[in-house]
Amino acid sequence: MRDVLEDLERLSADGGVVGLATVVRTWQSAPRPAGASMAVSTSGEAVGSVSGGCVEGAVYDLAQDVLETGTAVLQRYGVTDDDAFSVGLTCGGILDIFVERVSIGTWPELPEVIASVRERQPVAVATVVAGPGRIGAKRTVWPDRAAGSLGSDHLDHAVADDVRGMLELGRTGFLHYGPDGERRGDELAVFVQSHAPAPKMLVFGAIDFAAAVARIGRFLGYYVIVCDARPVFATTRRFPEADEVVVEWPHKFLERTEVDARTMICVLTHDPKFDVPLLEAALRTPAAYIGAMGSRRTHDDRIARLREAGLTEAELTRLSSPIGLDIGARTPEETAVSIAAEIVSAHWGGSGRRLGLADGPIHRDAVR
Numbered sequence: 485m486r487d488v489l490e491d492l493e494r495l496s497a498d499g500g501v502v503g504l505a506t507v508v509r510t511w512q513s514a515p516r517p518a519g520a521s522m523a524v525s526t527s528g529e530a531v532g533s534v535s536g537g538c539v540e541g542a543v544y545d546l547a548q549d550v551l552e553t554g555t556a557v558l559q560r561y562g563v564t565d566d567d568a569f570s571v572g573l574t575c576g577g578i579l580d581i582f583v584e585r586v587s588i589g590t591w592p593e594l595p596e597v598i599a600s601v602r603e604r605q606p607v608a609v610a611t612v613v614a615g616p617g618r619i620g621a622k623r624t625v626w627p628d629r630a631a632g633s634l635g636s637d638h639l640d641h642a643v644a645d646d647v648r649g650m651l652e653l654g655r656t657g658f659l660h661y662g663p664d665g666e667r668r669g670d671e672l673a674v675f676v677q678s679h680a681p682a683p684k685m686l687v688f689g690a691i692d693f694a695a696a697v698a699r700i701g702r703f704l705g706y707y708v709i710v711c712d713a714r715p716v717f718a719t720t721r722r723f724p725e726a727d728e729v730v731v732e733w734p735h736k737f738l739e740r741t742e743v744d745a746r747t748m749i750c751v752l753t754h755d756p757k758f759d760v761p762l763l764e765a766a767l768r769t770p771a772a773y774i775g776a777m778g779s780r781r782t783h784d785d786r787i788a789r790l791r792e793a794g795l796t797e798a799e800l801t802r803l804s805s806p807i808g809l810d811i812g813a814r815t816p817e818e819t820a821v822s823i824a825a826e827i828v829s830a831h832w833g834g835s836g837r838r839l840g841l842a843d844g845p846i847h848r849d850a851v852r
Contacts, residue, residue, distance in 0.1 A: 485521040485609070485677055486601060488532035492586070493598045495525045501587045502526075503547030507534050508558070508613055508675040509580040509658065516579070519656045519677050526551055534581055535561070546583050556584040556620040558613050582613045582675065584620045593624040593631045597679070600626065604681040604707070608651040610634070610643050615672035616663070625651065634674070639665035647676050654680035654746060682707040683772075686741070687726070688734045688762055689752035690717035693777065696820035697750055699725040704824060706748065711737045713758070735761040743769040748827055750807065754778040760789045767799045773830050775807035775823060782806075809836050 485492070485506060495502045503524040507516050522532040522540065524547035534543055539561045550557060562578040588594055600607040608625045612618045612634055623632045623643050630644040642665035650657065656677050662669020685701040687694050690712035701708040702725045711730040712718035718731045730737055734753065743749075749771050753759045759776060763786070766774050778786065783805045790800060808822030809829065829836050 683746035
């Protein structure tokens with residue numbers, strides 16, 4: 485839903501009503517992940533996407549029906565002999581899409597959700613999508629509070645507790661309960677969409693390669709911070725795509741910066757006085773990915789220095805160096821693609837091989 489929040493705010497202003505279609509579950513090679521949304525206004529405007537074009541027309545029609553009737557619908561789309569090229573998914577995937585009528589009147593917390601996402605504050609929305617009598621009921625959960633009701637105090641408390649655990653990990657998915665919040669029950673299916681702040685990408689070294697990495701990192705949805713100790717190079721003019729540009733010794737900045745299990749660290753300085761103390765600190769963080777630029781000779785020298793600094797072999801194996809996948813990259817832009825490919829591969833457990841030469845599913849669950 486994050487991709488249509490701004491439009492949802494605009495379309496629901498002054499009491500406007502919106503038909504909101506959200507992907508809640510996927511199987512096989514589904515084109516969009518759970519949480520992808522499309523909003524349809526009463527005037528017929530549509531924004532967002534639930535399938536990259538495969539079933540948009542059918543979902544649009546369903547959203548208009550829901551706008552008229554007010555009755556939410558959980559609809560499954562897949563491939564059949566009859567509809568593969570009409571409303572089916574030609575890629576072979578299967579989507580469950582929940583379509584509901586949304587307004588500030590029915591969801592008073594909507595403006596607060598939009599504000600939280602805009603301000604990079606974590607928030608999650610739990611919606612009953614299947615079960616007796618409560619379809620469409622919502623509970624909005626922040627780390628320190630919750631609002632809205634799913635129809636039962638016990639259910640509200642159970643959902644708030646469970647959703648906070650999902651929100652901490654940035655997870656979107658299903659929870660199942662009995663009618664009064666019994667965790668052993670499955671009569672109620674609750675879809676939880678977590679809006680955790682965008683994961684960070686920390687790019688160290690204010691060089692032309694860093695500008696390209698910052699650009700592709702922003703494109704991939706990361707909150708990008710570029711850091712370098714040299715003020716003449718670390719400027720917002722040179723790095724317009726970065727969310728922040730910091731002038732500070734890299735290891736000092738890293739020591740005072742929160743790093744979590746979703747953070748990506750790209751060390752592009754390839755200068756021992758910068759990257760050795762920086763990597764010594766980075767390899768002791770829970771960062772999801774740590775890569776360092778440099779030749780193989782530079783890498784060998786860097787590893788030797790890090791061993792001397794006391795890093796263990798287990799810590800050193802976390803380092804991706806030389807950084808990136810072997811795609812023959814030469815230019816800063818090509819190198820940025822190589823680095824981004826390695827980051828995506830590390831996140832999803834990809835092999836880095838050509839898909840045409842690989843076996844198994846194309847889409848995977850995240851490895852973290």
